[in-house]
Amino acid sequence: MQNFYFDTSSQSLTVHTNGWDFTYPKMSNSGDHKATTTPHIVKEEILAAGKWVKLEKTTYVDPAGNTRIWESVKRTTRQRDTEADGVGIIALLKRTLHKDCVVMVKQFRPPLGCCSLEFPAGLIDEGENAEAAALRELKEETGYKGEVVGITPVTCLDPGLSNCTTQMVMVNINGDDMENINPTQQLEFVEVILLPLDEFQLKIDELLRKEKTVVDAKVYIFAMGMVQAFFKPRELPVLKQ
């Protein structure tokens, strides 16, 4: 494992290999630690296993060749034929004479001890692909029938803690369709909230001020992306004055 590409002639080095052109910063490390080994897992021992979740003691070899221990969480439910545990659904409800809205769910989450504001989401069932799981979960949690228009790669949720992964599935909902005018929800205790896309972050901020609810990180980052205020160059703080 090569840590850095050094370059003494310029501030940074752009590597052009097989279509890549990532830029690696010119860096020096404070310690003398050369990465000589491909890191890998040696063994995984179960410390405790519930019905849904297990805690493991992971023994691995780090890039310097040292054997180390990590505490890892895994779901017991992952299907063999899929790489992702679950799906999250970014569903856009489109209706005549209405603003486009993002379909959100609010529910009590026992690990948090309070409610969360999330994209609809759920685990992938056996034999199911991510797209099918997304449409099923969206229907169960919100009653809406949608159409898949995009999907992300398999993504990790908290990789320092768990191996849990999700694929985000982008779904359009035709809100003018009869079946979506009176959506029939199949799950209990999931509150459906429609937030207009053009005020998504603002509406989330209002909701968080109003009640004890924790917003999912993916939701908030998506909301920031929709605003993009941070990245409008003319609104960035001037670095030099």
Added chain:
Amino acid sequence: MQNFYFDTSSQSLTVHTNGWDFTYPKMSNSGDHKATTTPHIVKEEILAAGKWVKLEKTTYVDPAGNTRIWESVKRTTRQRDTEADGVGIIALLKRTLHKDCVVMVKQFRPPLGCCSLEFPAGLIDEGENAEAAALRELKEETGYKGEVVGITPVTCLDPGLSNCTTQMVMVNINGDDMENINPTQQLEFVEVILLPLDEFQLKIDELLRKEKTVVDAKVYIFAMGMVQAFFKPRELPVLKQ
């Protein structure tokens, strides 16, 4: 806990209360389950505790008043004076005559058994606030010294599994500053990768095709937000033809 607001006269009902104007869809539930109880935790029993992570059996009362069990993961390291376990840093490196780049880290993650591509991140130390933790972690992991320009609310990472939370901190880095021209990294085995903001998703996709790496969900959603292609109305699939 009120699940839905019903409205027989229109497709949806917009609620105006104390400055709110969220839209609740008109819905019917397939079962007969009324939410009559404020859901709450009854007890939390430790099934197993490592040095860093513990697995708990959570007994809670659901909105119908039924007592139920959930398996919850928690970090043992959360500081008492903070609501978030950690911080993630969206750091933008700004340099004269260079494209603005997002500072990313790639590292072997034992729970995954492979490398992840993430925003720099880390746990908040005792007595530290999120902004200070962000600048410290950014410096340790990448060598860069930045300036905080924004921070999110406390957000949850995988609320069906754990109580783990993070605050995303937006940081600008003046890459023309001497200390940021030769950044001195303090952590081992974290590979720093600079990805141009204007091609962020494209570069991530290239990297994922090239090697066995899992991208963090927050990163990929941020990347999608930067593209916004999905939400450019004229590029959306036409719903009715």
